[in-house]
Amino acid sequence: MQIETPYLMFLGDVPDTLAAKTAYGIKDWRPEWCVGQMRLPGCAADLGIPDLTLDEAMAKGCRTLVIGVANAGGILPGHWVSEIVAALNAGLDIASGLHARLGAVPEIAAAAKANGRQLHDVRHTHETFATGKGTKRPGKRLLSVGTDCSVGKKYTVLALERGMRERGLDADFRATGQTGVFISGRGVAIDAVVADFISGAVEWIAPAADPDHWDLLEGQGSLFHPSFAGVSLGLLHGAQADAFVVCHEPSRTTMRGVQHPLPTIRQVIDLTVQLGRLTNPDIRPVGIAVNTQSLEEGAARALLADLAHEHGLPATDPVRFGVDAIVDRLVAEFPKAAA
Amino acid sequence: MQIETPYLMFLGDVPDTLAAKTAYGIKDWRPEWCVGQMRLPGCAADLGIPDLTLDEAMAKGCRTLVIGVANAGGILPGHWVSEIVAALNAGLDIASGLHARLGAVPEIAAAAKANGRQLHDVRHTHETFATGKGTKRPGKRLLSVGTDCSVGKKYTVLALERGMRERGLDADFRATGQTGVFISGRGVAIDAVVADFISGAVEWIAPAADPDHWDLLEGQGSLFHPSFAGVSLGLLHGAQADAFVVCHEPSRTTMRGVQHPLPTIRQVIDLTVQLGRLTNPDIRPVGIAVNTQSLEEGAARALLADLAHEHGLPATDPVRFGVDAIVDRLVAEFPKAAA
Incomplete structure (x- = not known):
């Protein structure tokens, strides 16, 4: 489309x-x-x-x-x-x-x-997908994952696209939801794809690319959400993510639409690495993105500092404080291939 | 239909x-x-x-x-x-x-x-599903899971249905794939359901039931298969499985359709328990089902004995040697509620 x-x-x-x-x-x-x-x-x-x-x-x-x-x-x-x-x-x-x-x-x-x-x-697709192959393809990919649905996964990768392009990096937002498809002009609402083809559709959305090119994939759901974890896992496997950012909304007490408690950021990091290794053994976290809308600026900065210290990762609110720290980490972790 | x-x-x-x-x-x-x-x-x-x-x-x-x-x-x-x-x-x-x-x-x-x-x-349904809720429902459920696709997950639960009914247990095969729908005349091909509704469809396929009733759910794919793990995870979460049987085909060298190696039976047990706990904290393995078609009877029996010893679980080829040992374990692990 x-x-x-x-x-x-x-x-x-x-x-x-x-x-x-x-x-x-x-x-x-x-x-x-x-x-x-x-x-x-x-x-x-x-x-x-x-x-x-x-x-x-x-x-x-x-x-x-x-x-x-x-x-x-x-x-x-x-x-x-x-x-x-x-x-x-x-x-x-x-x-x-x-x-x-x-x-x-x-x-x-x-x-x-x-x-x-x-x-x-945009909520429907006539595209015919192959099943996912899981074969490592060139190019780099970052996926936003979450402690829940609706915690800022799309905004995080859009902010990263802007921030990375400002640094002269070759980066493209890759939509997996309907709003994202309008924003990118292309893509597929992954939650409307038939279940057998989730990872295959993601392989199509973020295809083989130049070794230094970054596809920034909008995550969906959460590996810990009982309604949508299957979608999140297919997305993780199809993305073959080199890097991921954990998105979190600190005022949430139960996961959206169900009675389950939120996982911790540590649990999300560990399970994403554990399961993501199936299609990319080198997957690693590069940052934490928190929607701090419900917090005063001082409290927001304190929370982010605590999270950064606890996890050894840059932690920011992409909308409020920008994504420089995450881009710094990404550049340090993934130096460009020699020209 | x-x-x-x-x-x-x-x-x-x-x-x-x-x-x-x-x-x-x-x-x-x-x-x-x-x-x-x-x-x-x-x-x-x-x-x-x-x-x-x-x-x-x-x-x-x-x-x-x-x-x-x-x-x-x-x-x-x-x-x-x-x-x-x-x-x-x-x-x-x-x-x-x-x-x-x-x-x-x-x-x-x-x-x-x-x-x-x-x-x-048969792979398409006009049924409208809700998203999965993950709320524990009454009745017992067994799910067959696998080290790969096409390793006998359907045969295993069909054999269990036959074996459990012969023992007077209240058990129903629940189809989740097209063959199962042809065989049972009902069910939904879960791998054709739109991704957002996988676990919700499974909650519909195997609904709340009598506390001593067993739904025997046909598994799909494998949590370790890069094409289909999302389907397998949604199925596991929707099933809220009390018990599971690991199905395996010992002659396979790579997972079907991809280049990935097979996981071990131990890895499948551990990951199924780890991820299944999200919707059923008491999930446990009750047996190993091996398709021994490629082995002489002596070699088949030796392999099954080794697996049973290694994992502390009954191991059988359901087609070749029956499912008595697994039914024994199920009865022992899940005594009937007092009348």
Whole structure:
């Protein structure tokens, strides 16, 4: 799936900003791709970018209308259909993060066909994957792993991509979730892939590359989460991670959606190394990323210092304090091959 | 999904017998349903039942052509299509264990419609699953795990079902793969479930039950297999296994389809206990099941004795020597609740 950029961000008439969190994520990390937004009467979200008509968006070179919103049940509301059809008629592709498939709406399917436009359902994939082979491939890969779901795994690798590129390193974010696919313009929502092909899909997402190139893979779930550990393990094996960063959210008391307690950071490091060695015997941790949003700055810095000392690893909040310390460690641990 | 019996077993032109393990499994456990086989030139598999033309199969009352092969990736080879269309034209339904959907091939879809025949894609399900919750549920569960794929995990639990029922125990085979679904007439091919729902689907396959009831869950893959470990882990977590049997094939030198060496039985026991404790802290091994087909009887018995001694567990070849020793251990380890 290759989504053409730049995007016109369709927000519909969502009742709050949370319903548009995918759109906010795209705007935060790819502002240069977001030429404008399109909102219907009653829309409570605002990305802070120009409201554009379809003609205005086309004049700015826009290629794709992005439906970066969620509504109850993931359904496509009937009154959005005419807007989507109009966008197709204007010459835009459509990319949607809804559960409902765009092509299942006859008017949309017909308009896409008539205009020769693409419909991208980011939560679904038509890509056929091979099963994972586990054969070591060239290029370097970093995976963000977590003590739980929703602890900042995507933001961590996006921040690393930015920080590594600023240092002149050759690094690419590799999406494995729907928001990430919009942000990278490419990838697969790994949690929608058939179970047999998880690691194979990851081998496809982050293929063989130059020996000094880094793929920065967005992790999913946690090896300790009873609902999703299988996904996390397939992702770890497919990534053949050389390096990983443990992501953590210190205010969490139980794992998301279940009654299980959170594992410790030490447990996550140990199990990730133990299981990751199957496809990369040299896997090692290079940092700890903590979402410190719930803490005052002093408390956040103290926690990070404690974690860094305890684990002998750089510990930071990537959004609040940057990723320099982790990039330093990465450069030290993985010196570039001689030219 | 109701598959009409008896079956004509389609083997195509598979290059070895292992690739036809679905067909062998059905023939071994439901011989009364298998009226004959259909093979293409070059086929290296042979079920030891009559080779029949479509007309001969119809004359024997056959109702369904079963595509009983499991090739890498589950692809439907182009040169099988005309054979499948001919079977539909002759009046047979088609049931397939491949990942590829029969109805996705236009010629097959058209022939099914024209003849009013059913297409069963056993690896696909229309069932909607919740994500796994990991909450301990009543009833007992045994899972077969393996040092590799295709080492007898299904045979082991089918033999245990037979052996336990002969002892008056309340035990049910629970299919998690396409062959098991053909054999039991129910279940879900877990390796075709969307990755997010693996453990949730297993919670659905083996639901809460009477405290003395045993669900005997067919394992898949191996925690040490780089292609499929994620599936194996989701299955282990969803099963909340009280007991497990390690299945092994001693002639294997590398894991199936990849270059990785086999883990030891000890490694499989240790990792299964370590990871299984997340959803069942009391998980324990109750036996070792070895496919000794490649060994003389004396060598087979010696190997089993060595393994039993080394691991302090009953070790048997379920097909060759029965499962009494494992059932003995199970009864001893899990005494029935007082009436």
